[in-house]
Amino acid sequence: LSAADVSVEEILHKTILVGDSGVGKTSLLVQFDTGTFHPSSFAATVGIGFTNKVLVVDGAKVKLQIWDTAGQERFRSVTHAYYRDAHALFLLYDVTNRKSFDNTRAWLAEINEYAHRDVIIMLLGNKCDSEDRVVNREDGERLGREYKVNFMETSAKTGLNVDVAFTEVARALRDKR
Ligand code: GTP
Ligand code: MG
Secondary structure, three states, X not given: OOHHHOOHHHOEEEEEEEOOOOOOHHHHHHHHHHOOOOOOOOOOOOOOEEEEEEXXXXXXXXXXXXXXXXXXXXXXXXXXXXXXXXXXXXXXXXXXXXXXXXXXXXXXXXXHHHOOOOOEEEEEEEOOOOOOOOOOHHHHHHXXXXXXXXXXXXXXXXXXXXXXXXXXXXXXXXXXX
16 A cells, blocks of 8 residues: 555544534434434434545545444443543533533543543534523533633534535644644
């Protein structure tokens, strides 16, 4: 294999989804991967799994290996082991669940402890389609500024900003190389 054969798309960027149980990590990944949403199927993720996706960013391919983690407390020690190898990390909260927003500070502390110093972090306020919203967009923006991380609101249900969020992270990963 010559150097010329190793194109950009062969570089696998490890990306992980973290955040409280029920915030919509699995739904977000399913929406991104298949463009579908299955509302009736809340089955908390057990363990960890990944999906490979190739994105085209400004005409160049970027390959992501996206790990969907379990948000439930009892699986946290498993999740920690995956932080170390992550190049990028999506931290989700649920805009209809104040607690999940408040808990992002604890997640950020964990990220700080276990993840690589240079990890790219994207904070996502998910379920922005919902009429039961209790967390304002401004709250998310403020938190993003405070921790110097990118922020977006998404809907795994309608697909709003889902491709945009992944593309944004893929672009940041590509630019880092
Ligand atoms: P764990 O696997 O336990 O960590 O949870 P999770 O973060 O993977 O949550 P999951 O994707 O399973 O979604 C939890 C519930 O929220 C499900 O009933 C989803 O249908 C619902 N949900 C997820 N995303 C959205 C969204 O963007 N909008 C709305 N309205 N509901 C959503
Ligand atoms: Mg899940």
